[in-house]
Amino acid sequence: MSSEAELLSQLEELRKKQKEMEITNNKIRISKQKDYLIDKLRNFLGIEMSDEEIIAVYNESYLNPPHYHFSYYLKVEDKDNKLLFIRIVYNRFARKHNIRYEDSYDVIREFISKIKPLNDYNEWRRKYEDLIIKKQQQQQLNMSRNRQNIKQPSEDISEDIPEFVPLFC
Numbered sequence: 001m002s003s004e005a006e007l008l009s010q011l012e013e014l015r016k017k018q019k020e021m022e023i024t025n026n027k028i029r030i031s032k033q034k035d036y037l038i039d040k041l042r043n044f045l046g047i048e049m050s051d052e053e054i055i056a057v058y059n060e061s062y063l064n065p066p067h068y069h070f071s072y073y074l075k076v077e078d079k080d081n082k083l084l085f086i087r088i089v090y091n092r093f094a095r096k097h098n099i100r101y102e103d104s105y106d107v108i109r110e111f112i113s114k115i116k117p118l119n120d121y122n123e124w125r126r127k128y129e130d131l132i133i134k135k136q137q138q139q140q141l142n143m144s145r146n147r148q149n150i151k152q153p154s155e156d157i158s159e160d161i162p163e164f165v166p167l168f169c
Contacts, residue, residue, distance in 0.1 A: 033073050033167065033168055037115070041058070047089075049092070050085075056082040056086050056089070089108070090104045118167050
């Protein structure tokens with residue numbers, strides 16, 4: 001019996017380690033994606049800017065749909081709309097290219113609108129809806145079996161529905 005208890009404790013430790021590794025991998029993935037987005041905008045603008053200034057520009061565009069896919073990689077503390085940072089970036093860009101502030105706003109917004117995730121939200125949505133339909137059908141089947149008192153093994157289609165994670169690189 002002690003060997004069984006030891007195996008169970010080892011299994012529990014492995015599960016904890018797996019969970020920790022998943023969290024670490026998720027943090028690394030988010031960091032890489034966020035760095036990619038920051039570098040992409042920084043390279044386009046060609047002006048020296050801090051990460052906070054770039055994130056402020058992304059947040060400003062996030063507030064104006066359809067750029068919802070950036071929100072996945074922005075932390076809650078990043079979402080403070082820092083108007084000063086935004087204006088500084090647009091003014092620097094306008095000064096560098098000898099254009100009006102309003103034009104720099106349009107150019108930067110146009111560039112950001114062209115940044116799309118590699119994976120498709122609509123495809124994810126279709127899979128999600130298919131899974132919901134399967135679950136509803138399974139529930140209806142189980143209800144009809146219960147009414148007829150037929151004992152048959154029920155298939156478990158209760159897969160966790162993963163959230164949409166936009167990938168850029």
